[in-house]
Amino acid sequence: MITRSSGYLARQIATTHWFLHLEDPLQAWLFGGVLGILVLASTIGAVLQQTAKSDTARATIDNLNARMRAWWKMCAIFALTLLIGRIGSLVLFALLSLLALREYVTLIPTRRSDHRTLVWSFFVITPLQYYLVGIRWYGFFAIMVPAVAFLFIPTRMAMTGDTEHFLERAAKIQFGIMICSYCLSHAPALLILRIPGFEGHDARLLLYLVLVDQMSDVLQYVSGKLTGRHKIAPQVSPNK
Template sequence: MMLPAIHDAKLAWLFGGVLFLLLVSTLIGRWLKRRRKGEANRATIDNLNERIRAWWKMCAIFALAILVGRVGSLVLFGLISFLALREYMTLVPTRRGDHRTLFWSFFVIMPLQYYLIGIQWYGFFAIMIPVLAFVYVPTRIAIAGDTAHFLERAAKIQFGIMVCAYCLSHAPALLLLKIPGYEGQNARLLLYLVIVDQMSDVLQFVWGKLLGRNKIAWRVSPNKTWEGFFGGVLSATALGAALWWATPFTPLQSAGMSFTICILGFCGGLVMSAIKRDIGIKDFGRVIEGHGGILDRIDSLCFAAPIFFHLVRYYFVP
């Protein structure tokens, strides 16, 4: 298999930047660990170091997938979708009559969505889940015959497929877009989305820990504060703007795109927190150390990816 990404100098710079950030944060984590005092601080710092260790692994896997090319990215995101859907369906109550529908969600609908990106069939990719699965899910539940909580069950399953499979699949679908003058460089666009989105999460967390006072929606998520929100969104937007050279955007356009990604990422996190609150749990799973589950890590990406995809498609693809 060809590895065109290996010859992309700008991509190498992006990865180099990520590597540098990881190194710096690892050193800060070590330093904090040595001079920590008190039990409460200790837990926070241990959690921070756990998160940094997990970040190393996640970045390594992501880099490998990007280097392998389109198939690598599709397999990686397909796997993430699978794990996220699994966490979601595990915690959202379903009934015996949903079994076959759930089987289809995992083994037919979700893989088909990624297959459609693989064969570059945009028209079908865009409507398969919102139209076909939307019709299929309630029909199959109705055929199973159990009508208790019918609307709730159909809605829960459809929402899960929408968020975990449909929305998330728009990230690797960026590789499909044919942007004039940017051919063969779309891997950077995907990396750009993920960097800005995840850095927005991280920076909101950091600003919130440093300055957080006024809670935005304390009922939903006690950790989200206005200080964290503004600090995180603004600094991540600045970071995104500074990465304009890796994208088809001008610096100003890049700032606009990053701002949109940050705001939507925040919305995704808020919505998922509300769902978790409703079910009565803190995290969706324990797959990644320190981070909760997969779904806790990608909730922001699920909301940011489809909008970013369509913005790029609308403004940059003729």
């Protein structure tokens, strides 16, 4: 099984190709829509920054412009993903998962006994998840983290003999793996879906994901500032 999987991955590397085909009208429209929204929002933010007078307005505009800069960076990463092919996309998103997981771990309290479990999370579970995506083993990559890893993490932690706040510590690591590795790995998985009659157009799915997510983020922020009266969860998201 491992030999066959390695051979398949080698063939994928040898036959990798560009995903970004702007001669495809729908793909060009999706790419243009993402770029157009960014340009329009960045222009509006620049104009508002020059006209804002009160401190509150300037703080709001600064927050909006910070969001736009973050979106430019994220869209640049997605564009790079579409240019470097399947294997390059997997490697890129795997690195992003590791960076996201590292950032997450710095925000949660951990004990010395958790370090070996975290090593497994970083250097075994996350790479294995992306390897399974790369060889298109959907049946396993869809359940590896929520089933196998979720059982392995508390088991490995129990082997250290440290039971203080055991469930809390295990749940935090499990949640980090789920969000940073499992969920994020579904983005490059869109590029390897086998949909009859849709061959060669996988990039449309990723572009559509980015477009919908971008519009959701921008529109909810703008509508909240224009029409919102009461903050739903001020302790969770004080700017909305």
